[in-house]
Amino acid sequence: MRRTGLVLACVLLGGICVFFMTGCHMLEAHIEATPTFGLPPLEVLFDGSMSYDDAFGGGPIVQWDWNFGDSFTTAGVTVTHTYSEPGTYVARLAVTTGTGKMDSDSMRIVVLQQPVSQFTYEPETGEAPLTVSFDGTSSLPQVVSGVYHWILYGDDHTSVEVD
Numbered sequence: 001m002r003r004t005g006l007v008l009a010c011v012l013l014g015g016i017c018v019f020f021m022t023g024c025h026m027l028e029a030h031i032e033a034t035p036t037f038g039l040p041p042l043e044v045l046f047d048g049s050m051s052y053d054d055a056f057g058g059g060p061i062v063q064w065d066w067n068f069g070d071s072f073t074t075a076g077v078t079v080t081h082t083y084s085e086p087g088t089y090v091a092r093l094a095v096t097t098g099t100g101k102m103d104s105d106s107m108r109i110v111v112l113q114q115p116v117s118q119f120t121y122e123p124e125t126g127e128a129p130l131t132v133s134f135d136g137t138s139s140l141p142q143v144v145s146g147v148y149h150w151i152l153y154g155d156d157h158t159s160v161e162v163d
Contacts, residue, residue, distance in 0.1 A: 026054045027061075029095040029105040037110040042083045044091075044109060049077050051095045051105075059098035067092045069109070086113040115139065 030050040035042070048064045067073045068081045069089035083089060092106040119136040 027095065027097060027101050027103045028052055029093050029103040031091065031093045031105045031107050033091065033107060033109065036107065038112065039114055040084050040086060040111050042109070042111050043080055044083065045078070045080050046091065046093070047078045048093045048095065051093070051103075053095075053097050053101070059101075061095045062098045063094075063096040065094045065096070067094075083109060083111045086111045 028051060029048065030052070032047040032050060034045050036044070046066060048066075051061055051064070053059065053061055063075065064077050065073070065075050066079055066081070068083070068091050070083060070085070070087075072081060074081070081091075087110075089109045089111070090106050091109050092104055094102060094104040096102050116139060117136070118138040119134055120138070121132050121134045123130070123132065
């Protein structure tokens with residue numbers, strides 16, 4: 001948000017001092033985005049319509065320029081962009097008024113890595129009743145805090161443990 005100097009002036013009119021403000025200007029770029037995280041391809045709707053100019057000398061906003069943080073750019077009040085690769089991106093909106101005043105806003109967009117389910121088990125064979133251990137720690141991305149959900153077909157047992 002940009003604020004320029006506030007000037008109070010007094011004009012004598014018939015012996016009475018009349019105060020008025022001049023030079024006050026507030027321009028604010030504001031981004032809204034939906035969704036802000038997910039799996040690729042992640043299509044995000046960006047909305048800059050809540051950006052505003054108080055119009056004290058700045059005039060209306062005439063340009064909305066977007067940089068999505070992945071080398072793609074576009075212009076418009078409301079735009080969509082699709083992120084195809086996992087990563088954390090900083091999307092930026094720059095707004096410009098008719099008199100050339102500018103402001104910007106930014107936000108993070110997180111594109112998650114597709115999970116890959118990998119597991120080992122042992123023993124592979126044996127006589128009934130057979131106790132088998134499963135280990136899913138080689139799944140990607142590595143789960144630091146989360147839930148593994150094992151569904152074992154052929155019996156009524158389930159588990160949410162990592163192994």
